[in-house]
Amino acid sequence: MDTLLAVRASGITKCFGDVVALDGVDLEVAQGGIHGLVGPNGAGKTTLLGLLLGLAVADRGSLEILRTPVGRALAAPDGVAGFVDGPGLYPSLTARQNLAALAALRGPGAGTAGIDEVLDQVGLTDVADDRANGFSLGMRQRLGLAAALLTRPRLLVLDEPSNGLDPAGKRHVHGVLNRLAAEGTAVVLSSHRMDDLEALCSEVTILATGRVVFSGPLGKLAAENRELDYRIVTSDPAAARRVAAGTPGVRIADDGAERLVVRAPVPALDELVVRLVGAGVAVRELAPVVSPLEAAFLALTDQPQEDVR
Ligand SMILES: Nc1ncnc2c1ncn2[C@@H]1O[C@H](COP(=O)(O)OP(=O)(O)O)[C@@H](O)[C@H]1O
Ligand SMILES: [Mg+2]
Incomplete structure (x- = not known):
């Protein structure tokens, strides 16, 4: 090779x-x-x-x-x-x-x-x-x-x-x-x-x-299946927060203000989306707060997330 x-x-x-x-x-x-x-x-x-x-x-x-x-x-x-x-x-x-x-x-x-x-x-x-x-x-x-x-x-x-x-x-x-x-x-x-x-x-x-x-x-970085923080925008933030709180493997990671941020591995995140839709809550946006590469970079180089951006 x-x-x-x-x-x-x-x-x-x-x-x-x-x-x-x-x-x-x-x-x-x-x-x-x-x-x-x-x-x-x-x-x-x-x-x-x-x-x-x-x-x-x-x-x-x-x-x-x-x-x-x-x-x-x-x-x-x-x-x-x-x-x-x-x-x-x-x-x-x-x-x-x-x-x-x-x-x-x-x-x-x-x-x-x-x-x-x-x-x-x-x-x-x-x-x-x-x-x-x-x-x-x-x-x-x-x-x-x-x-x-x-x-x-x-x-x-x-x-x-x-x-x-x-x-x-x-x-x-x-x-x-x-x-x-x-x-x-x-x-x-x-x-x-x-x-x-x-x-x-x-x-x-x-x-x-x-x-x-x-x-x-x-x-390979993404496949490490690390937990990431995801920002979720829905049609009903209060209901979404309740559904997230009740979904196994999902932790609420925000400060309780307007936006909903959850920390979860991908399978738990999938389950959350299924439950939200099942509960009649529309998902308008779902994205990692920092990209998988950035998260891996920060973890591997021991930099706290707050130091960046
Ligand atoms: N010509 C040089 N003389 C002395 N120290 C250097 C020189 N070039 C790089 N260094 C040192 O080597 C290390 C790596 O630098 P560098 O390769 O420029 O890092 P990066 O590009 O990742 O910021 C740093 O500690 C830097 O101070
Ligand atoms: Mg340089």
């Missing part, structure tokens, strides 16, 4: 002086997969992505990128593109000039995609001739993505690509990443946005203080 892996990292350790940024990290990214890296600030996400881009080398462990072992030299592995800590751009050049400069640096015949094509893919056609220094963070992120696309990468590495994106920008970026993955490119990205990761990623790795606390398909 190794031939299907774009990244195979094993026992990766990286220290900065006394700080252990990565502590025995294993990571496998399938070719054609979108893999999300999640973790609190300082968890080691940027450090790990930097290793994939050849910006630094690990102190210990082995790293194979696109089936090629990464040596001790600082070099961008062939077929890899992306950025950490924001894309490097020439502020006084326009979007189109930035891309032309990058294409020229790589020289002719490098198998590059067309500049107009990548500008269109990231939704920057209308501002192609505006200078980058007038761009918002979200526009700079998209221009950085366009620059990476120029090389037609087989592994795309993006650090917090959703930062600063408005809904339209996000739609472009998600569209680009999904299309690349469908064509066989592997994508590794970090994000603080659980909703983005849930929408995009086939697999996630959760890092906390340099260690992997979970790695695998999102479904």
Whole structure:
């Protein structure tokens, strides 16, 4: 199965002086997969992505990128593109000039995609001739993505690509990443946005203080059948509260105010919905208060829910 892996990292350790940024990290990214890296600030996400881009080398462990072992030299592995800590751009050049400069640096015949094509893919056609220094963070992120696309990468590495994106920008970026993955490119990205990761990623790795606390398909997190808090909106809140109180496995988790929040495993939640409908109470909305990924993230990284949002 190794031939299907774009990244195979094993026992990766990286220290900065006394700080252990990565502590025995294993990571496998399938070719054609979108893999999300999640973790609190300082968890080691940027450090790990930097290793994939050849910006630094690990102190210990082995790293194979696109089936090629990464040596001790600082070099961008062939077929890899992306950025950490924001894309490097020439502020006084326009979007189109930035891309032309990058294409020229790589020289002719490098198998590059067309500049107009990548500008269109990231939704920057209308501002192609505006200078980058007038761009918002979200526009700079998209221009950085366009620059990476120029090389037609087989592994795309993006650090917090959703930062600063408005809904339209996000739609472009998600569209680009999904299309690349469908064509066989592997994508590794970090994000603080659980909703983005849930929408995009086939697999996630959760890092906390340099260690992997979970790695695998999102479904595996959800399948752990942990209890979640669900917000329920019904046609008759008082009746719904009584029915919930009488349903085995369901606990009322709110403060008794307007909204009804219950904590329950999925089978008990199903039973509650059946009972509500049986009692003539219509269910208008039912959604987890935090998403399954966010709940797992908070539980695995020991952060109380109140600290977030
Ligand atoms: N160049 C560096 N020099 C010193 N410490 C660093 C450097 N890069 C990262 N670190 C430290 O390594 C740890 C992981 O950082 P980082 O990979 O940036 O985390 P994340 O991206 O998850 O927020 C942090 O404690 C950070 O302070
Ligand atoms: Mg970071």
